[in-house]
Amino acid sequence: MNISGLIRGLAGDAQAAEPKALELKVGQVVKGMVLQVGPEKDAVVNIGGVQVRAQLETPLKPGEVTMLQVQPESPGGQVVLKPLQPTAQISDGSLADIVKTMGLPDSPANRQLVQLLHQAGVTLTKENVQAFAKLQAQMPPNMPQEAWLPSAVIAFQKGLPMTPETVASVRQAVQGPPFHEVLEQLGQFAGRELEGNASLSPQSRELLQNVRQLVQQLRDTASLLLGAKPDGGERTQAAVQPGASAGAGAPAAAQPGAGAGGLYVEAQYHDSRCPGV
Known part of the structure; x- marks a missing residue:
């Protein structure tokens, strides 16, 4: 029996493993893990199971995994890698x-x-x-x-x-369109249907009326949030009959030039949210 041949067949010929070859092209994007970092931005990077000694344009820490883009070689012939930038186009x-x-x-x-x-x-x-x-x-x-x-x-x-x-x-x-435009379109639609569609069922008419009321409530709420004054709230007028006594809190002075038909006293609008106004 050929013992040596049998052993070689089971164990295989002992040959030195050939190192893996890795071809990197300028502009290529690869996924790499930083293994070691040395001076002058030198680093050992694992790319696809192959350890590559390269120069990092941006410092990275050992253990970091990131997408790297191959740059033109350094004057010494060393591979230069740069973390992929959002502005860079991937080939x-x-x-x-x-x-x-x-x-x-x-x-x-x-x-x-x-x-x-x-x-x-x-x-x-x-x-x-x-x-x-x-x-x-x-x-x-x-x-x-x-x-x-x-x-x-x-x-x-x-x-x-x-x-x-x-x-x-x-x-x-x-x-999408701004919120106030959506409200305006919704309110206009409800108004057109209520005024121009006589065939609406009672349920549909009630629904559209509720929609229109809701739109108006949202408009009023938006006006308050934006600091706008209610309609007609800029100033109020109180009519005082001639000869009537001024009650508590009534204005003491009349506006000059009031008509003979009544003494009109003008009170400025005060907003409780704006002290001193």
Whole structure:
């Protein structure tokens, strides 16, 4: 029996493992973990399982994982890496690698999603990108990413639930008409229907009347919040008959030039919210 051949077949030939090769191109975006940091911004970075000695344009701490963009080589031939900036455009080749790193299928929609998230300043972590990808699958297929993604980013930054309903609400608040215009349109609609639609059922007529009253109440409340005075509240007039005695709290002096038909006393409007007015 050939013992040596059997051993070689089981254990395999002892050969020195060849080092992995890593090709980096200028502009390429890679995911790297900082292992060591030395002087002069020198660092050892793990990129795809390969340790690369590089120079970091922006200081990073050991253990930090971030997306890095390959810069032109330094005069000494050393690789220069820079944390990916929101203003930087990610190349198609790098987008494909990032999408796969995030655990998503490499599709044009996912590539564009990653590109737009990066430009919006969202940190490209697996958790963040997958949250937006899940939301994207729930959005109407005929709605482009540019229509809903800015509102989704706002919801994400505010810690709101990442749902289509939340995005629609944020989109209405950010991109919709101002609140006072919505009130005006709603009030006009209710008025037109009440005055011009004789076929309204009693229930519909009652509903529209309630809507119109509610709109007016909201207008009045908005006026108070903005500090506006009620209609006709700028000044009030009290008529005092000639010869009538002034009661408690009545003005002591009459306005000059009052007509003979009555003595008109003018009292200035005082707003309790504005002392001294």
